[in-house]
Amino acid sequence: xxxxxxxxxxxxxxxxxxxxxxxxxxxxxxxxxxxxxxxxxxxxxxxxxxx
Numbered sequence: 001x002x003x004x005x006x007x008x009x010x011x012x013x014x015x016x017x018x019x020x021x022x023x024x025x026x027x028x029x030x031x032x033x034x035x036x037x038x039x040x041x042x043x044x045x046x047x048x049x050x051x
Contacts, residue, residue: 009038010042013025014042018048
């Protein structure tokens with residue numbers, strides 16, 4: 001997997017947050033760590049404010 005490929009993994013995280021289900025990940029793990037490229041993609045202007 002390349003760094004570019006990892007950005008494709010934002011969809012599951014993004015949709016969990018958009019549908020108010022982000023707590024599903026937070027509860028068992030307490031903390032979520034994502035690669036910088038994923039974080040950067042989630043910060044893009046086209047990303048919904050909620051995310």
